[in-house]
Amino acid sequence: MISKLTGAILRALMVVLLIATPSIMLPAIHADTSQIVVLLGLLAAGFTFVEYNSNYPSLVEFRDAPPFNRVRFLALFASVFVLSAIASGKANPTTITLLFELIGGRVSELLDFPYSPVRLVVLMMPTDTNAALIADVRIAAGLSYFVSILSLGLFVLILRFKGWPSQTGGFNVWTNLPTFDPTSGGDVVDRLNRDATGNLILGFLLPFIIPAFVKLASDYINPVSLENQHTLIWMMTAWAFLPASLLMRGIAMNRVAQMIVNQRRRAYAAAHGEDVHGAVHA
CATH class of the missing domain: 1.10.287 (Helix Hairpins)
Known part of the structure; x- marks a missing residue:
């Protein structure tokens, strides 16, 4: 307690x-x-x-299956901290802020290629936006997207080499997936795989869809509001973090479905072995 x-x-x-x-x-x-x-x-x-x-959990998923939420929090905090450091360096430059800005510039250049999510974020800005704001948006988008890619890669490595979540002991679907009802119709494995596929597709498409939507809705949504540093930090962080979080959730649910399939196979094999053994003695 x-x-x-x-x-x-x-x-x-x-x-x-x-x-x-x-x-x-x-x-x-x-x-x-x-x-x-x-x-x-x-x-x-x-x-x-x-x-x-x-x-009794209510909304937080994989609460008892670390480090799923720890990886997500670390990625979110890293993105917010780095972007805040770069923004603070505009008024009070230090060695750290200049280093972050240099790294952000290099990363954004690598990720800013045709049809990339970072390029789409830059293109969603109005044509009359000043060059300094465009550069800030490019750096923020590139860094936040890079952090999300790293967090996703880290989770995949943990799943691959640490056997997540089996290394934590028994996996309780109710406490780790409180919004998922395993008893509400249909095979639980099919539903988990279907939800996982939906999360993976949405997570992949969102970084492309959001800038396109903002561009189409430019009459009602003003991207120039990104001049406010708070808005820039949180918008770019959310734009990159939400898709990565959905991708991680899809991978995790697919892993849970595979665990259930493996458990069923072991149970079936054990039951089949007992039946064969009994038949031999008979």
Whole structure:
């Protein structure tokens, strides 16, 4: 109980730190922005604490199958921190901020090729956007997308070489997939594979769909609002993190489906072996 309480408190504090990072690092934060950040931080911390301190999960998936959520949080925090450091370097440049900006420029150049998600993000900006903002958007998009690719690769390596999630012991579908009802019609393996496929397709397409949608809806959505550093950080992070999270979820659900199939095969083989053994003695 003490361990669960401590873990819930630590996770809540980490979520607060994540939400507050841009406000802490960026200079000249407006008072209204600070109040909104505090409110969002408290709400997110309360939800995280309740979720991880409860025996009955509600929304957080793979709660008891680390490091799924740890990899996602690490990717989200890394993206927000790096983009916040680059933004803060605009006013107070340091060696670290200049290094991040240099790396971001190199990464964005590599990822900014025809029909790439980064290129589409740049193209969604109005034609009269100044060059400095275009460069900031390109760097933010390239870095956040690169971090999402790294997080996805890290999870695949963990799944491949660590045997996730079997290394954590028994896998409880109810606590790790609280929004998935295994009893609501149809074979659970088919439903898991179908949901996994949907997540994989959506995760792959979203980085392309979102910029195209913004471009088409430019009369109602103004991309120039990305001049605000807070907006730029969170929009680019969300644009890259959400697809990567869906891809990880699809891979994870496919893995769970495969585990169930393997368990059924072992159970069938054991039952078949018992029947054969009994027939021999008869």
